[in-house]
Amino acid sequence: MTYLDVHPSLGGTTEVLFDTINVATAGDNEILAAPPATKRIVVVHYLLNPQGAVNLYWRDGAGGAALCGTLAFGAAGFLEVSYRDGVLGTSDGTALVLNLSAVVQVSGHIAYLLV
Numbered sequence: 001m002t003y004l005d006v007h008p009s010l011g012g013t014t015e016v017l018f019d020t021i022n023v024a025t026a027g028d029n030e031i032l033a034a035p036p037a038t039k040r041i042v043v044v045h046y047l048l049n050p051q052g053a054v055n056l057y058w059r060d061g062a063g064g065a066a067l068c069g070t071l072a073f074g075a076a077g078f079l080e081v082s083y084r085d086g087v088l089g090t091s092d093g094t095a096l097v098l099n100l101s102a103v104v105q106v107s108g109h110i111a112y113l114l115v
Contacts, residue, residue: 015114016112018109018112020109020110021106021107023098023106024106025103026102026103028099029098030095031095031098031110032095032110032112037092038092039114040090040114041089041096041114043086043088043089043111043112044083044084044086045081045111046109047080048079050073050105050106051105052076053075054073055071055073056070056073056098057070057098058098058099059099061095067089
């Protein structure tokens with residue numbers, strides 16, 4: 001199934017893409033591979049469900065700049081964030097990475113655009 005949405009601030013009609021989040025390694029974890037050099041990832045929705053205490057944050061590629069502040073979970077829980085014009089985005093041609101402070105299972109899903 002293809003889901004298209006109109007995003008005037010992002011250049012018009014764009015296909016919304018979906019993927020799962022399933023990581024458990026401390027440090028950088030690539031969630032979405034780098035798109036072509038002329039495209040960037042714009043996240044419009046994500047849900048994170050860590051199974052224990054962990055600090056995490058989104059990065060612009062492995063070792064890249066932080067895309068948000070640290071999200072601290074003292075125990076298992078979840079966080080769901082949505083905004084149709086994007087809650088965070090990468091630089092052109094850069095992967096989306098989730099950095100974990102500890103070895104904790106983090107599951108979830110993500111919806112994004114390539115613009």
